[in-house]
Amino acid sequence: MTRDQNLPSGIFRTYDIRGIVDEDLTAPRVRQIGLGLGLRLFSEGARTMTVGHDIRTSSPDFGDAMAAGLCDAGINVVEIGEVPTPVLYWAVKHLGSDGGVMITGSHNPVNYNGLKITRGVYPIWGDELQELYTECLTAQPAETSGQRSTHNLLDDYLKSRTDRFQFPKGIKVAIDCGNGTAGPVIIPLFEKLGIEVDALYAEPDGTFPNHLPDPEVPKYMKALCDKVAQGDYVCGFGFDGDSDRVGLIDENGKKISADLLLLAFARHLLQQVPGGKIIYDVKCTDDIEEGIRKAGGEPILSKTGHSIIKEKMRETGAILAGELSGHICVGHGGDGFDDAFFAALLTLEIMSSRNCSCSDLFADIPEKVSTPEVKIPVSEENKFKVIEDMVAIFKNDPQGGKIIDLDGIRVSFDDGWMLIRASNTTANLTARIEGRDTQAMQRIGAIVQEALETQPVDIAPLKEALQN
């Protein structure tokens, strides 16, 4: 095996390793990363890792290369084949592996792929990924190789869910799998539970011929919204490419943002665990904090990032953690990691236990007008400097708002709130603006726009979002 001293540091990102296939991410490099990772974990006492891969065309080869690299380090590898990310997490837990690697490009464009790495079920991320990068440059194979074995766990996973959930007859849902990993798992799962399901784009296809699998993007969910509005479905669910994020559509075809779904989960779980802690990220609506308190829970605000909320969940013993992006981790009664299928089933369980419609779950939450998450292009060099400047601008003049600078700058006003932060995964700032009505959203949007106009960024996407 030859080492690749040109292993690009840029693919080691904050939450995962990600790159363009055959450009900066190649099978030999994946093997080298597997070796570096294996040596690191072996030195801590790890002996077995589980490896799975998504449906992208490069994923089987990368899965093979990862397994080979881990074996080079003396780690035994259980290969579970093509699976959604939550099934990999579940397998690590179920098999008692020391960790896992999921080969997935998630919702990213067709030419991307990446690696999500866990120790146990907890992500390896941030500074540790940077350390791993350095170690990969000099990694040497161990004297004794590990062994590879294959294991099909799908039936065991399905059984764990059918043991956990039961539903009355007559539930019918529509789903959009976006040609990602969801179809082959969620369709049999719903069927086993007696839930009738109509699916859009269920066939896995790594060329994503219909739309990229990202339920957070309203235009990608339009076909599902229309389908649900026209049919007699209790609701609809969209899944991202690797099925660790869920999107909910109510029975009228209206997209419900994931922060509100998180609040519905919080209210439900807090009835079982009064005083429980709930983690939510800075992109969530202001109503979350108040809603959790009203339901008798303890709200905990977190920086954005599925790795961060999971770590915070472990630290605080929270019963639930979630993000606006649709990563929702159910601790109480769940596995504590982001499983979009579990989230879909819990949604249906809450509806059927209350004998209410999907929209009823959100009926008492005041209607707000908000932008989706707006991506504002900025160079990597300027990204964090711009955020520093924005924090300074608003600290100097909060314009009557309350400031939180945990992750970027968030300002809450009486009539709404705004957030500007640096994306950890792309060369963008991300902004979100919400008002109690359109006028309030425009008012706050103008404040954001004015502040950003002083900076080297492209504010066209913000202008566009405020017009819609």
Ligand SMILES: [Zn+2]
């Ligand atoms: Zn994902």
